[in-house]
Amino acid sequence: MVRGRITAVAVSDVRFPTSLGHHGSDAMHPDPDYSAAYVVIETDAHDGLKGYGLTFTLGKGTEVVVCAVNALSTHVVHKDMEEIVSNFRNFYRQLTSDGQLRWIGPEKGAVHLATAAILNAVWDLWAKQEEKPLWKLLVDMDPKQLLSCIDFRYITDALTEEEAYEILVNSLLGKKEREEQMLTHGYPAYTTSCAWLGYSDQQLKQLCTKALKDGWTRFKVKVGADLQDDIHRCRLIREMIGPGNILMLDANQRWEVKEAIEWVTKLAEFKPLWIEEPTSPDDILGHAAISKALAPLGIGVATGEQCHNKVIFKQLLQAKALSYLQIDSCRLGSVNENLAVLLMAKKFQIPVCPHAGGVGLCELVQHLILFDYIAISGNLENRMCEYVDHLHEHFKYPVIIRKACYMPPQHAGYSTEMKEDSTRKYQFPQGEVWQKLLSGHKIYLH
Numbered sequence: 441m442v443r444g445r446i447t448a449v450a451v452s453d454v455r456f457p458t459s460l461g462h463h464g465s466d467a468m469h470p471d472p473d474y475s476a477a478y479v480v481i482e483t484d485a486h487d488g489l490k491g492y493g494l495t496f497t498l499g500k501g502t503e504v505v506v507c508a509v510n511a512l513s514t515h516v517v518h519k520d521m522e523e524i525v526s527n528f529r530n531f532y533r534q535l536t537s538d539g540q541l542r543w544i545g546p547e548k549g550a551v552h553l554a555t556a557a558i559l560n561a562v563w564d565l566w567a568k569q570e571e572k573p574l575w576k577l578l579v580d581m582d583p584k585q586l587l588s589c590i591d592f593r594y595i596t597d598a599l600t601e602e603e604a605y606e607i608l609v610n611s612l613l614g615k616k617e618r619e620e621q622m623l624t625h626g627y628p629a630y631t632t633s634c635a636w637l638g639y640s641d642q643q644l645k646q647l648c649t650k651a652l653k654d655g656w657t658r659f660k661v662k663v664g665a666d667l668q669d670d671i672h673r674c675r676l677i678r679e680m681i682g683p684g685n686i687l688m689l690d691a692n693q694r695w696e697v698k699e700a701i702e703w704v705t706k707l708a709e710f711k712p713l714w715i716e717e718p719t720s721p722d723d724i725l726g727h728a729a730i731s732k733a734l735a736p737l738g739i740g741v742a743t744g745e746q747c748h749n750k751v752i753f754k755q756l757l758q759a760k761a762l763s764y765l766q767i768d769s770c771r772l773g774s775v776n777e778n779l780a781v782l783l784m785a786k787k788f789q790i791p792v793c794p795h796a797g798g799v800g801l802c803e804l805v806q807h808l809i810l811f812d813y814i815a816i817s818g819n820l821e822n823r824m825c826e827y828v829d830h831l832h833e834h835f836k837y838p839v840i841i842r843k844a845c846y847m848p849p850q851h852a853g854y855s856t857e858m859k860e861d862s863t864r865k866y867q868f869p870q871g872e873v874w875q876k877l878l879s880g881h882k883i884y885l886h
């Protein structure tokens with residue numbers, strides 16, 4: 441049973457020095473330090489439960505998101521959990537529509553990342569109070585209750601509440617069987633861990649050999665900085681994985697529209713399934729042009745990890761600008777906004793292949809994609825969830841991957857809780873890991 445009044449919202453800046461090993465590097469982000477604005481919510485319920493939430497950042501700027509969480513927290517402290525979740529769309533609207541704060545958004549940038557972190561903590565706490573993993577909390581809700589969590593403002597021209605209701609009701613058929621199927625086999629995943637842009641050929645080969653041995657069949661490679669290097673790396677990885685396995689490309693917004701078409705055409709011989717983020721994430725018509733030009737080559741466009749909100753996704757869908765939709769658990773306004781996007785994707789019949797990796801993104805998004813399969817899409821064709829093999833050891837309930845599939849989490853909550861020891865040591869800049877790095881390596885002071 442949901443209970444308690446929120447008494448405190450604490451937020452911290454937790455950073456991992458992943459740039460040291462070039463982990464996470466791509467054509468636009470050569471040196472990310474995977475980080476999080478990490479939120480902890482407490483209530484007066486005397487049950488010892490806390491809600492943990494986060495949003496993903498790349499190091500610098502985490503302090504800005506921390507400020508935004510503090511600015512938004514006035515809307516959260518003293519609120520009753522029962523009041524929040526019984527009219528969740530209203531609470532969502534309140535957080536995203538503060539008459540002053542929305543000027544520095546609205547529903548985008550640092551303030552929206554902060555909304556995600558806070559709401560992720562609320563969802564974690566709610567699921568814990570109900571003693572269910574978040575995916576199961578969602579699966580067990582009836583269509584009306586699910587809809588009551590979604591703010592439909594600005595998307596009703598693409599998806600009305602009535603249409604969303606119909607989708608959910610139609611998907612009730614076979615729900616139980618799909619839940620069983622997920623519990624037995626898990627949700628299919630692909631790996632990005634082998635081919636970050638900063639990795640050497642030798643590292644790429646080693647990681648690829650290991651991944652193949654572990655049963656991975658779908659691989660993503662970073663491209664976009666240098667065409668000759670891309671050809672070389674794509675050839676290498678295609679030779680290693682063979683013609684039967686799946687290859688995806690990710691340019692992280694590096695190109696102009698025309699350049700994207702020309703560049704990817706030159707990589708078409710390696711038979712990629714998709715090109716991800718070919719250009720600016722805000723350029724809907726640009727994505728549409730790229731999609732149209734690459735369709736005859738059998739290459740789809742994927743995007744979403746930096747789509748600010750449901751309006752951008754709506755337009756991408758309306759403009760037929762993407763073939764694979766990549767939701768993000770920490771960029772969109774938490775579960776609430778992701779539900780809206782999952783339902784729009786269903787209506788437009790575009791497969792959802794979530795963005796994950798970072799720190800904690802795999803832990804969170806697995807819940808959303810499990811729910812999507814069981815209660816919305818009912819389809820696994822052309823669908824897979826990203827997996828990246830970093831930083832899981834810092835989480836209390838890390839993801840479980842079996843035969844390249846995400847196995848449904850069993851513990852209550854949203855898998856957001858980090859180990860106390862980790863948040864202390866990696867706290868920026870006071871934590872002992874950063875104290876050592878900052879005193880020894882000038883590079884971290886820029």
Ligand SMILES: C[C@H](O)[C@@H](O)[C@@H](O)[C@H](O)C(=O)O
Pocket residue numbers: 463464465466469472498632690692745795796797798826
């Ligand atoms: C900076 C990050 O590692 C990105 O490169 C990463 O999220 C990437 O785009 C991905 O698709 O996993």
Ligand SMILES: [Mg+2]
Pocket residue numbers: 690692716717745
């Ligand atoms: Mg990407």
